[in-house]
Amino acid sequence: MNDASNYEIFKLKYFREEILHLTQKEFADLIGVSQNTISRWEANPGSLELSTIILISQKTKYPLNDILKLMTPKETLTKDWDYDPKNWELLNEYKNKLKISSIKISQEIEKFKSNKILKDRLNSLKKITDNAIRMLSKPKIAFLGNSDVGKSTMINTIIGRDVLPTGWTPLTSMQIRLIHSSEKPNKLGDNDTIILSSKGNINNIQSDRFNSSKFWDDFVVETGNKQLLQEYGDRKGKKYIRNKEKADVAFIYVDHPILRGCELWDLPGFGTEDNEQDEFIAEQGKQNADAYMYLSISNGFMRGTDINYLKNVLDSISQITNDMKVLSNLFIVATQSHVIEDDISRNEILAEGAIRMNSVLPTNFWTFKNKVLSENNSNYDPIKHGEFSYEAFEKRxxxxxxxxxxxxxxxxxxxxxxxxxxxxxxxxEVNYYLKTSTMGFMNSIDKSLQSLKNTKKPQIELKQLKENRVYVLSDIENLANKSKIEIEKARNMCIKEFTNEYNNYMSISNLENILESKGYKNRKNDKEEFTTFVGNTIQQKFENIIYKHSKEYAKQLELEFDRLNKQAKVSFDYRLSFVNSIVTGVTSFGALTIWMSTFGNLGGYIVATKIVGLLSSIGISVGGGAAATAFLASIGGPITIVLAISIIAGTIVGLLTGRNWKNKFAENVINAYKKENVLEKYLEAINKYWDDTLASYNTNNMIKEYDNQINELKNKIDLSETELEKTQSHLNKLKLEILNYF
Structure with missing residues (x-):
């Protein structure tokens, strides 16, 4: 038995709130003392005598040995996570330099707004700079898990103070983002907390937009101190109850070193059945995060719904940068680990959780992730980056x-x-991007200078562009039609193949065979795991089919661009023009994401600059493997966590007895899927995916690109001799000074 003399304090408040789930008054009545006495004990727990602790054990029927485990040993008193942010401070200094450069370039653009040649070159330079700034953004760490696993408690421990509200009832009904105090908007003054309403789209809320008056007016609900978190985020808070503004995001600015290297996002817990909005807020936060702390309580680690939630996270995970090891941005955490007897037992709990999770993954889950990564990243090195595998997973x-x-x-x-x-x-990555982009940018300036020196050349080019306009427009129209045909072909093939795969898999005989081959028993846990395995396998079949036809679509698109550019009679890049036709501001590019992932290492700086901007706008790193693995996350699927749990509940009905229990249970599973219209939901998801692909570009913008090229040549020809010399002088100056911007 543990010796109480080796312990400094008994965490009485923690014991009352998170173990017994009692108020101070309820606990006082149980022990037989006044509420003031309980308040005094909790304020100074180190003063508790062993006799008092024994009394608490007797009254609560909680074993004394287990209570002693909740006491804090002298040698293990915790403190905040003392992170040294020197690497991020250097990076942030460079990021601030780039921000200053971006402002200077904007000033130059305003200065030369009447000179389209200079203005266009400066706009290109600003895009390069702004992309580099976005690429240097700090990772967003999402804290995920059930509603009672201690997400807020863990963040408070990392920071070393009680920044977030905690308790045994679900408190966090908002997405709360902890940001370093140095990034606090000037408008906030002496306050440290901003409450916002995303109006149904968390993508609207970005920390770098607070300087915009329109953004502030549109989304900010209230500012103040941390007390607002209790009022809006606590289910008992007055402003939570009368939350007419639908406030769902909070920013709190804190001075702590770890926040110089990341943002900490506390998301609402899963499993709050009385509030589906919490599920929605948590899901949107997960989609926008870069790394995940998935929390599950130690004495029920990776049980029940945890399996479904973690699979959902695994489907969403992607590389933050192309040089990161796979799964290095995933942390699966057994919280309240002090309640487990010893290190051996704790390690066993972790190992069993990993095995349990892996058992419900589809047979080719890790293989498929490796396939996507290796096929879309020429720099991928299994030794350097590691492979998606159970061995890599269990280390997380x-x-x-x-x-x-x-x-x-x-x-x-x-x-x-x-x-x-x-x-x-x-x-x-930023250094490589800037190096290749500036080389391309300087080459473009050289071409402009050569064109300006030879005044006859622009006239010849202009004549050719005008004469061939009708043919180019015809090419663009044909490209649009062929693309639509390919999309419809892919859509129909996906629907046909998935329907066949689904119907073949969801047969009683097949499900019976799986139950038999995997050794599932006639018990609740086994049946829940089997139902989860079935759902995960169907999702994998969906992803395989979508990926296969996305790759084929991307291949056909590339072949068409190669053909058009090869036969072009004028200097017009169809591929670049198509890139510029891609619509910004969407949340998904569909199959174009996999097409764009191939541009990570291409030398065409204008294409690369545009692609980087597009991908980063939806949270994807600069091409290559990061974009490819993010593609998997973008596929998504119609089976939400809530629906998956509903299906599981629908299968575990009644007691199945007799030798043919497998047959009856397989029938239950199929009926549950029919009741939830799962096949129809998957077909809807396929249609949406290809609709997103079609809606993510507008070939009318390609025509505008062509006409802009004509107008640019006109501007060159129309330049007076003085303007010509001035333009040449500024282009030469820009070429010489470009490195000063970076």
Whole structure:
């Protein structure tokens, strides 16, 4: 038995709130003392005598040995996570330099707004700069899990103070983002908290938009101090109850070193059945995050709905940068690990959780992820980047408790390594991007200078462009028609193939065979895991089919661009023009995401600059593997967490007895899927995916690109001798000074 003399304090408040789930008054009545006495004990828990702790054990019927486990050993008193942000400070300094450069370039654009040649070149330079700024953004860390696993508690422990509200009832009904205080908007003044309404689209809310008066007026609900979190985020808060503004996001600015290297996002817990809005807010937050802390309580680790939630996270995960090891941005954490007897038992719990999760994944889950990564990233190196595998997955399990530095040390060290590696990789990626982009930019200036020196050449080119306009417009129209035909072909093939796969798989005989071959028993846990395995396998079939036809569509698109550019009679790049026709501001590019992932290492700086901007607008790193793995996340699927749990509940009905229980249970599963119209939902998702592909570009913009090229040549020809010399002088100056911007 543990010796109480080895312990400094008994976490009485934690015991009352998170173990017993009692108010102070209820606990006082149970123990037989006044509420003031309980308040005094909780304010100074170190003063509690062993006799008092024994009394608490007797009255609560909670074993004394287990109570002693909740006491904090002297040698393991916790403190905040003392992260050294030096790598990020260097990166942030460089990012600030780029921001200053972007402002200077904007001033230059305004200065030369009447000179289209200079204005266009400066706009290109600004896009390069702004892309680099976006690429240097800090990772967003989402804290996910059921509503009672201690997400807010963990964040408070990392920060070293009670920034977020905590308790055993679901408190966080908002997406709360912790940002470093140095990034606080000037409008906030002495306050540190902003409450916002995303108006149904969390993508509207970005931390770098607060300087916009329109953004502030449209989305900011209220500003103040941390008390607002209780009022809006606590279900008992007055402003939560009368929340007419539908406030769903909060920013809180905190001075802590770890926030110099990341943003910490506290998301609403899953499983709050009385409020589906929480599920929606959590899902949108997950989609916009870069890394995930998935929390599950130790004494029920990876049980029940955890399996479904974590699979949902695995489907969403992608590389933050192209040089990161796979799965390094995933942390699966067993919280309140102090309640487990010893390190051996804790490690066993982690291992069993990994095995349980892996058992419900489709047979080719890891293989498929590796296929997507390797096929779309020429720089992928299995030795350097690792492979998606169970071996890599099981290393992502950790323990955490606010009461022990030792039990949380491996998580902390791994997380610090992760942040430092991202900083280095982001700087390397930005340097490579700027190097290739500036080379391309300077080449474009050289071409402009040569064109300006030879006044006859623009006239010849202009004549050719005008004469061939009707043919180019015909090419663009044919391209649009062929693209639509390919999209409809892909859509129909996806629907046909998935319907066949689904019907073949969801037969009683096939499900019976799976139950038999995988050794499932006639017990609740086994049947839940089987139903989850079935759902995951169907999702995998959906992704396989979508990916196959997306690759084929991308291949046909590339062949068409090669053909058009090869036979072009004028200097017009159909591929670049198509890139410029892609619509900004959408949340999904459909199959174009996989097509764009191939541009990560191409030398065409204008294409690359546009692609980087488009991908980063939906949270994808600069091409290559990061874009390819993010493609998997963008596919999504119609089976939400709530629906998956509903299906599981629909299958576990009644007691199945006799030798043919497998047949009866297989029939239950099929009926549950029919009741929820799962096949129809998947077909709707296929249609939406290809509708998104079609809606993500507008070939009318290609015609505008062609006409802009004609107008640019006209501008060159119409330049007076003085303007011509001035333009040449400024282009030469821009070429010489470009490196000063970076």
């Amino acid at each position: 399990f950790f323990t955490f408790t606010k009461d022990s530095i030792i039990q949380s040390s491996r998580l902390k060290e791994d997380f610090f390594t992760f942040l430092n590696q991202i900083a280095k990789n982001k700087m390397n």
